[in-house]
Each structure stands twice: as C-alpha cells, then as structure tokens.
Amino acid sequence: AQKVTQAQTEISVVEKEDVTLDCVYETRDTTYYLFWYKQPPSGELVFLIRRNSFDEQNEISGRYSWNFQKSTSSFNFTITASQVVDSAVYFCALSERVDGNFNKFYFGSGTKLNVKP
Amino acid sequence: DTGVSQNPRHKITKRGQNVTFRCDPISEHNRLYWYRQTLGQGPEFLTYFQNEAQLEKSRLLSDRFSAERPKGSFSTLEIQRTEQGDSAMYLCASSFGSTNEKLLFGSGTQLSVL
Numbered sequence: 001a002q003k004v005t006q007a008q009t010e011i012s013v014v015e016k017e018d019v020t021l022d023c024v025y026e027t028r029d030t031t032y033y034l035f036w037y038k039q040p041p042s043g044e045l046v047f048l049i050r051r052n053s054f055d056e057q058n059e060i061s062g063r064y065s066w067n068f069q070k071s072t073s074s075f076n077f078t079i080t081a082s083q084v085v086d087s088a089v090y091f092c093a094l095s096e097r098v099d100g101n102f103n104k105f106y107f108g109s110g111t112k113l114n115v116k117p
Numbered sequence: 118d119t120g121v122s123q124n125p126r127h128k129i130t131k132r133g134q135n136v137t138f139r140c141d142p143i144s145e146h147n148r149l150y151w152y153r154q155t156l157g158q159g160p161e162f163l164t165y166f167q168n169e170a171q172l173e174k175s176r177l178l179s180d181r182f183s184a185e186r187p188k189g190s191f192s193t194l195e196i197q198r199t200e201q202g203d204s205a206m207y208l209c210a211s212s213f214g215s216t217n218e219k220l221l222f223g224s225g226t227q228l229s230v231l
Contacts, residue, residue, distance in 0.1 A: 004159075009157075035219065037222075042224060043206065043224050043225045043227070044222055044223065044224040044225070045160070045208065045210075045220075045222035046222075047219055047220070047221060047222075050219050091159050091160075093159075095218075098173070102165060102167075102172060102173055103218055104162060104173075105150075105160075105162065105220060106162075107159030107160045107161075108159050109157065109158050109159050110157070110158070110159050
C-alpha cells in the first residue's frame with residue numbers, strides 16, 4: 001500500500017486562480033513528519049515545509065498555506081493567486097522513525113501543476 | 118552554504134557499461150541519502166549514510182549498485198553492468214541528523230542507458 005497518496009496527477013489553472021494539492025498519508029506511528037517539496041523543471045527538489053504529527057495548526061507563508069488534519073490523514077497544500085513561476089511538480093512526503101537512528105522518507109508520486117498566463 | 122552538489126548532471130551510457138556518480142553534501146551535514154526517481158514517480162529510497170557508515174540499503178539496490186562515503190564527506194554511487202531499467206534520475210540528499218530532520222536535495226544526475 002502507498003504510504004503517501006497524491007491522487008491528482010496533473011492540475012492546470014490560469015494565473016491568479018487558487019489551487020489546492022491533496023495529500024493523504026498512512027502511518028501507524030504516533031510521531032512522524034510531513035513535508036512538501038517543489039520540483040521545478042531544473043530537477044532539484046526544493047524543501048517547502050515540514051510539519052510534525054503533534055502540531056495540527058495550519059500554516060501560512062505568503063501565498064502558500066498548508067492544512068494538516070490527522071482525523072483524515074491529510075496534509076493539503078494551497079497556493080493562493082497562483083503565478084506562472086509556481087508551475088512545477090509538487091511532492092508530499094512522510095518521514096517515519098525506522099530505528100534509533102534512521103528516518104525513512106516516503107514520497108508521493110507528485111502532482112504536476114501547470115499555471116497558464 | 119553552497120547546497121548539495123551532484124556530478125555529472127547528465128550521463129548517457131551503453132548497456133553493460135559501468136557508471137559512477139558523485140555527491141557533495143552540505144559540509145556540516147552528517148547524513149547522506151541516495152534516491153532514484155523515474156518519470157512520473159516520486160523519489161524512492163536507495164541507501165543512507167551516517168558519516169562514513171552505510172546504515173541502510175533498500176531492496177531496490179541490487180548487487181550491481183554500490184555506494185561509498187569515504188571519510189564521511191562526499192559520496193559516490195556506482196552502477197556496474199548498466200541495464201536499460203537503470204535509466205532514471207539519481208538524487209542525493211543530505212541532512213543534519215536529528216529527529217525532525219529535513220532533507221536538502223541536489224539537482225540530480227539523469228542517467229540514460231541506451
């Protein structure tokens with residue numbers, strides 16, 4: 001079973017529209033971390049946010065906001081007033097402690113966001 | 118902080134050849150990870166180093182794959198007798214080991230096996 005599911009393979013919006021990228025995760029751990037990364041065409045995965053399992057407060061950073069809901073095992077990402085530069089593949093990831101010294105990261109399959117001018 | 122550096126950016130090779138990739142992590146980071154990413158998929162874990170010790174390897178890492186991190190600094194990933202199925206983006210990430218670590222990635226090496 002997938003640990004991290006990003007059901008939206010590709011989304012296209014017109015500039016200035018708001019868009020939400022969905023992420024559903026699966027874990028039995030009580031302590032875990034959730035992440036979003038952005039992968040522009042250049043290929044490098046850019047870290048956007050980290051959230052721990054005990055902090056369900058929503059977070060806003062400029063045009064970006066994240067909604068973490070443990071009850072539905074979801075960690076959704078919203079971009080407000082999208083811009084062409086937001087076009088990229090976005091990955092959601094889950095980090096679990098495997099043993100005393102190793103965090104294993106599981107990535108979703110990504111959502112490709114196309115923002116058209 | 119110059120970020121995680123990977124070389125080469127692109128590698129084209131013929132089936133059966135050996136290839137080696139290099140990763141230079143952020144200098145103060147003690148953990149180093151290798152991931153593989155195929156088209157339309159997220160990164161998949163290959164192996165992990167804590168300083169110079171290789172502590173975890175994925176089942177994805179066949180006997181043809183070997184990774185080293187001498188002296189706990191840069192790392193190399195070698196693929197022997199490459200196969201077409203090895204074509205992928207190979208990503209390196211590093212972190213400063215902690216419970217709430219975040220991975221910082223390099224730009225990757227895109228391998229094409231003809």
